Amino acid sequence: MKSNKKAVNEQKELKLLLDMYKGVSKEQRDKVQLMAAERKARMELEDHRQKAKMAQESKRERRVADEDALRKIKQLEEQKYELQKQLSCARPNNDPLMVFPRPFAGSQEEKALLNEMEVTGQAFEDMQEQNSRLIQQLREKGDANYKLMSERIKANSPHKLN
Numbered sequence: 001m002k003s004n005k006k007a008v009n010e011q012k013e014l015k016l017l018l019d020m021y022k023g024v025s026k027e028q029r030d031k032v033q034l035m036a037a038e039r040k041a042r043m044e045l046e047d048h049r050q051k052a053k054m055a056q057e058s059k060r061e062r063r064v065a066d067e068d069a070l071r072k073i074k075q076l077e078e079q080k081y082e083l084q085k086q087l088s089c090a091r092p093n094n095d096p097l098m099v100f101p102r103p104f105a106g107s108q109e110e111k112a113l114l115n116e117m118e119v120t121g122q123a124f125e126d127m128q129e130q131n132s133r134l135i136q137q138l139r140e141k142g143d144a145n146y147k148l149m150s151e152r153i154k155a156n157s158p159h160k161l162n
Contacts, residue, residue: 034153052131
């Protein structure tokens with residue numbers, strides 16, 4: 001019984017809405033449709049902004065984690081070298097061939113890797129700045145389009161009424 005009353009009430013509301021919609025001019029319906037499309041576009045834009053922000057944050061976190069891992073590797077290599085040096089000094093017959101060399105410390109390869117990391121990090125930051133500028137331009141263009149659309153609707157409204 002309750003669902004029947006509810007259905008009747010909903011039917012009355014929908015009929016009232018339909019009657020009201022029929023009474024509205026085509027221009028008003030178009031305006032409502034444009035506003036709905038604009039609302040949908042703004043929601044999609046915000047969704048894309050959130051996704052871009054999350055992607056940038058993820059990239060930044062990965063970069064920080066990679067840098068931390070490389071620092072830790074270098075620190076452990078240094079520690080290994082120091083321990084091997086202590087071990088070789090503690091042996092009774094110090095054979096110079098038994099000293100283990102540090103594979104990357106101070107080498108050209110280490111310098112090249114550090115330089116490459118720096119260049120990659122700078123390129124990443126440049127891309128983030130470019131993305132920020134492009135997002136800002138997109139916002140400004142969207143706002144300008146919205147303003148122009150509103151002005152056009154306002155300009156056409158009095159013109160059609162006469």
